[in-house]
Amino acid sequence: MAALRRTLTFRHGVHPDEHKEATCRLPIQRMPFVDEYVLPLSQHIGRPAKPVVRPGQRVQRGELIAEPDGFVSSAVHSPVTGTVAAIEMRPHPTGRKMEAIVVRADPFASQRFVRRSDRPREDMEPDEIVAAIQRAGIVGLGGAAFPSHVKLKVPPGKRVRFAILNGCECEPYLTADHRTMAERPRAVLRGLELIMKVTGAERGYIGVEVNKPDAIARLREEIPDGMPITVVPLAVKYPQGAEKALIDAIFHKEVPTGKLPLDLEIVVQNVGTAAAIADLFATGQPLIERVVTVSGPGVRRPANLLVPIGTPVRAVLEHCGGLLPSTRQVVLGGPMMGHAQKDLDVPVVKGTSGVIALDRLAPVTDEQPCIRCGRCLEACPMFLNPSLLATLARAERVADLKEHHILDCYECASCSFVCPSHIPLVQLMRVGKALVRERGSN
Amino acid sequence: MTASPQLELTTAPFLHRGLSTRRVMFEVLASLVPVVAAAIYFFGLAAVLLVLAATAGAVLVEWAFDAQGTRALRDGSALLTGVLLALTLPPSLPMWMAFLGGAIGIGLGKTIWGGLGHNLFNPALVGRAFLQAAFPTAMTTWARPGLSFAEIRPATLAWPFMKPAADVVTTATPLGLAKFDHQYTGLWPLLAGTTAGSLGETAGLVLIACGLWLAIRRVFDWRLPVSTLLSVAFFSALLRAFGGEAYPGPAFMLCSGGLLLGAVYMVTDPVTTPLTPRGAWIFGAGCGLLVVLIRVFGGLPEGVMYAILLMNAVTPLINRYTQPRVFGGEGR
Numbered sequence: 163m164a165a166l167r168r169t170l171t172f173r174h175g176v177h178p179d180e181h182k183e184a185t186c187r188l189p190i191q192r193m194p195f196v197d198e199y200v201l202p203l204s205q206h207i208g209r210p211a212k213p214v215v216r217p218g219q220r221v222q223r224g225e226l227i228a229e230p231d232g233f234v235s236s237a238v239h240s241p242v243t244g245t246v247a248a249i250e251m252r253p254h255p256t257g258r259k260m261e262a263i264v265v266r267a268d269p270f271a272s273q274r275f276v277r278r279s280d281r282p283r284e285d286m287e288p289d290e291i292v293a294a295i296q297r298a299g300i301v302g303l304g305g306a307a308f309p310s311h312v313k314l315k316v317p318p319g320k321r322v323r324f325a326i327l328n329g330c331e332c333e334p335y336l337t338a339d340h341r342t343m344a345e346r347p348r349a350v351l352r353g354l355e356l357i358m359k360v361t362g363a364e365r366g367y368i369g370v371e372v373n374k375p376d377a378i379a380r381l382r383e384e385i386p387d388g389m390p391i392t393v394v395p396l397a398v399k400y401p402q403g404a405e406k407a408l409i410d411a412i413f414h415k416e417v418p419t420g421k422l423p424l425d426l427e428i429v430v431q432n433v434g435t436a437a438a439i440a441d442l443f444a445t446g447q448p449l450i451e452r453v454v455t456v457s458g459p460g461v462r463r464p465a466n467l468l469v470p471i472g473t474p475v476r477a478v479l480e481h482c483g484g485l486l487p488s489t490r491q492v493v494l495g496g497p498m499m500g501h502a503q504k505d506l507d508v509p510v511v512k513g514t515s516g517v518i519a520l521d522r523l524a525p526v527t528d529e530q531p532c533i534r535c536g537r538c539l540e541a542c543p544m545f546l547n548p549s550l551l552a553t554l555a556r557a558e559r560v561a562d563l564k565e566h567h568i569l570d571c572y573e574c575a576s577c578s579f580v581c582p583s584h585i586p587l588v589q590l591m592r593v594g595k596a597l598v599r600e601r602g603s604n
Numbered sequence: 605m606t607a608s609p610q611l612e613l614t615t616a617p618f619l620h621r622g623l624s625t626r627r628v629m630f631e632v633l634a635s636l637v638p639v640v641a642a643a644i645y646f647f648g649l650a651a652v653l654l655v656l657a658a659t660a661g662a663v664l665v666e667w668a669f670d671a672q673g674t675r676a677l678r679d680g681s682a683l684l685t686g687v688l689l690a691l692t693l694p695p696s697l698p699m700w701m702a703f704l705g706g707a708i709g710i711g712l713g714k715t716i717w718g719g720l721g722h723n724l725f726n727p728a729l730v731g732r733a734f735l736q737a738a739f740p741t742a743m744t745t746w747a748r749p750g751l752s753f754a755e756i757r758p759a760t761l762a763w764p765f766m767k768p769a770a771d772v773v774t775t776a777t778p779l780g781l782a783k784f785d786h787q788y789t790g791l792w793p794l795l796a797g798t799t800a801g802s803l804g805e806t807a808g809l810v811l812i813a814c815g816l817w818l819a820i821r822r823v824f825d826w827r828l829p830v831s832t833l834l835s836v837a838f839f840s841a842l843l844r845a846f847g848g849e850a851y852p853g854p855a856f857m858l859c860s861g862g863l864l865l866g867a868v869y870m871v872t873d874p875v876t877t878p879l880t881p882r883g884a885w886i887f888g889a890g891c892g893l894l895v896v897l898i899r900v901f902g903g904l905p906e907g908v909m910y911a912i913l914l915m916n917a918v919t920p921l922i923n924r925y926t927q928p929r930v931f932g933g934e935g936r
Binding site: 176178179257334406410416417418419420421460485486487488489490491492493495497498499500501502503504506518520528530531532533534535536537539543544545546547549550566567570573575578579580582583584586588589592 | 609610611612613614615616617618619620621623624625626627628679719720721722825874875879880927928929930931932933
């Protein structure tokens with residue numbers, strides 16, 4: 163019977179080549195400090211943070227420099243001890259210029275994080291823990307950078323029964339979560355315990371794709387006796403790390419359209435986020451650094467690095483031996499959903515899971531007519547009809563776009579990945595979503 | 605750092621599976637090699653000449669009417685149409701008719717609709733339907749297989765727009781024998797390809813093998829041929845159960861005539877068949893029903909071409925009513 167049991171997974175999706183071999187065995191190493199750090203006030207979904215420092219002011223490593231502006235907002239801290247050099251517009255990984263706090267590192271400072279007074283977590287109420295997480299600037303480290311405390315604050319009348327940690331890391335090249343789970347399983351599990359405590363979840367699950375057997379084994383070894391936590395091995399498939407796909411994979415349940423995992427009494431957090439939450443309560447350290455995978459055919463020395471938030475991408479690449487001349491694109495995040503960069507002076511932000519240097523351009527130029535092969539339908543994890551939606555987006559048929567659920571698309575790009583006609587399907591989906599948001603209200 | 609390379613800005617995804625329409629077409633063409641080889645084995649040089657003539661007609665019209673110059677030619681779809689059309693033709697058909705069929709197939713079947721991806725009907729079958737209407741006698745004159753390779757019937761080389769000389773030693777196809785004489789050809793000759801029929805339809809085993817290969821490589825949606833064949837089996841079994849021995853049984857129906865060729869290579873044309881899995885089942889079920897109805901109750905012994913063309917016409921409707929249910933939406 164065991165042979166007949168299939169590894170769990172979600173329906174549809176795609177299988178890009180994994181490209182993880184270059185970094186999946188490399189231990190996380192600390193990136194050395196550089197001279198200047200750029201901290202955009204907006205590096206999370208929601209309202210940008212508000213600066214609480216002035217140019218010229220001296221700041222300590224881990225000190226608050228911008229506070230959340232409202233509930234769906236998150237704090238920003240200085241990653242180094244040094245001086246605020248400026249608060250000005252700087253290039254941001256999304257391609258626009260955005261307001262950022264520039265901190266110049268003090269070359270003589272020890273750069274050791276000094277714990278500030280934080281009460282031990284044992285005597286904190288769930289609400290206090292949630293507030294502490296917001297103050298610590300912890301956001302989802304999987305890539306989308308959604309403020310973590312928002313998901314952990316269970317609204318009145320709702321409850322959470324299951325907490326899931328996302329350890330899929332289904333994007334090609336990325337191994338940051340993999341290394342975190344393999345090297346710091348206790349931190350991941352402590353984070354999950356805290357998430358369960360805060361939300362009142364009865365059971366915890368960690369979904370890990372089976373291409374990370376060492377991570378699965380280490381996590382299983384370290385589960386404390388009696389903790390209702392299960393590590394769930396999942397088939398290797400993209401985009402399994404998306405919340406809805408992950409819930410489908412583990413529970414075979416669909417998050418109703420327009421609803422949240424919370425409506426199924428589930429909360430999902432990334433494994434790196436869980437480790438960051440554990441670190442906050444162990445040492446008081448806010449989110450001032452993250453693990454970044456530096457990889458791709460254009461990088462001389464691929465690595466998994468613990469990088470202070472705000473480090474310029476150029477410095478990260480230099481630390482890895484620089485780019486090969488054949489490099490055509492530098493992508494922040496994974497190659498399926500990340501952002502290409504023109505300017506390497508953009509900083510690593512909280513959502514930067516990888517710096518990937520690619521030497522080949524995706525074939526976007528040779529678009530052919532749609533032959534209605536249906537491969538995009540088979541790929542779409544939301545069961546949409548991307549070829550139809552692309553046509554409707556081109557025709558700007560807003561009402562039809564809405565009726566065919568374009569807003570359920572979360573832009574995983576599986577449709578573009580498989581399309582034999584090289585139609586820019588996900589780009590057209592983005593256009594369609596924007597059209598519906600702009601004009602679809604009436 | 606080494607002088608930073610010129611970086612280019614595009615949007616995600618930055619990876620692609622590497623499949624192209626051209627590649628899809630050539631995978632299908634590659635799978636046709638054994639089918640064409642079987643046609644040549646059974647029908648000799650005439651098969652080669654008909655494939656060349658039909659393909660020339662198709663490719664010439666594609667090239668002449670393509671607004672993008674030679675670009676559309678490179679995707680291989682016109683070539684595929686030409687070869688497929690040739691495989692549906694009787695081996696003694698004059699070459700000029702095959703050429704005309706290819707030209708009409710691409711012209712009326714594809715180009716006027718707007719080119720690749722926009723046509724409602726299968727272009728190869730449009731070409732064949734034209735030939736069937738224009739030259740009914742030539743299209744139903746079946747040469748006996750098993751001539752020596754180089755032996756060319758004068759009809760094959762007939763002058764354009766001249767009636768072919770009645771020089772062919774003719775025979776009936778298994779479907780004709782069944783319909784008009786109530787003689788049922790055994791299963792083995794049908795699978796082995798030793799019967800009379802169109803160039804590419806007689807060798808059942810070869811077609812089954814090619815279909816499996818394409819399905820395993822996921823070149824086409826396996827549901828389309830499977831549902832078509834299941835439907836033919838179901839409806840012919842139903843007739844047999846209620847109508848008795850007067851009706852041909854499912855095994856004969858499945859292996860005779862153009863059904864296997866149609867199921868593997870025409871029903872699976874992505875452009876003219878439904879997108880959705882549910883739509884594929886409906887399409888196949890409809891094709892199967894129509895094949896049985898036309899073969900058993902129609903005036904002609906064969907019905908695969910009309911069944912597929914009729915279902916092609918219904919495809920937009922099927923697509924409309926089988927839109928996928930959104931994840932997390934109503935109607936699980």
